[in-house]
Amino acid sequence: MDSKPSDEAGELAGKPPLPVKIVVAGGFGVGKTTTVSVISEIPLLTTEAAMTEVAAEIDRTGHVPQKTTTTVALDFGCITIDEEIKLYLFGTPGQDRFGFMWQDLTQGALGALVIVDTRRLEDCYAAVDYFEHHDIPFVVAANRFHGKLEHHLEDVRWALAVSEETPLISFDARQRRSVRDALLSVLHMSLARAEYPR
């Protein structure tokens, strides 16, 4: 494996697993927690994390916008991929504020799943902006609440103005296989990006 040796390991029985992660983003109530918990092999865990936010008001005089630190709940789960790799899924809200700080969370992420509720598309704008600006591979996934979509996917693409290369899928956050497939499409995006970096 091309991983760093953990020299501090002493005489540990085996090496700790290699952690990888995918971020699950979107507005409140879009189905992030449902998505993570339906596929996680451990019961969903929650922790509090600090995030630095930029005030919603944009200062047009060029001043650095006011920053505040807020605490947000981060839910997560994990999936054992093989004898070495452990995949973590971190679900976090990220709407409302433009320019919220996700550096900590997205550092080293393989990619992101941005969940949208097609009745409230605007809730995912901030997340889409973030992943675009930071060149993090992502997929937009419309959660089929009540088994249907309120809008056609192409209308969603138009409304979000995401590029043609960004996959737009619909899925059901309550179905494990559907979540698995949504995560697979994120990973295919990650693979494509790894093959043809921007």
Add this chain to the structure above:
Amino acid sequence: MALSAMAGGEDWRQPPDPGLTRPYLDEAGGVDVPPPVREASGVRPYLLTGGRVRPADASLEIEAQVQTTPAGHSDADRLMFEHRDIVVLCAQPISIAEVAARLGLHLGVARVLVSDLIEAGYLAVRRPDVGLPQNKKIIERVIRGLQAIR
């Protein structure tokens, strides 16, 4: 302990392609898009723990795996409070996020306590490799692992 490089070389201040602007960005004839804020030098208050300050950049990733070393097991009884709880909890490798969640600690606090224990040799750590998002072999393995889920 090697620190993984911060995502280097990115231009964090680059404005978005105007053709790819969400409707609300287009109001009032093109609002300037503020640069995504990246706090490199400022110390976040929650990193102040036990009177020590750590630069944010030195933070361990939240998914980094930690596991108690033999030294950690044998000295566990001599450790205090959360340090001891962590050493007991990490008999099997878990992430820093799990340490925080299972002990009801704020993520930033868990991170500092874990760092202390790594420094003391009581925890071994495995951090995500640098360049992981570009590692095709790893991504392919993750794909295969997920495909096995039914």
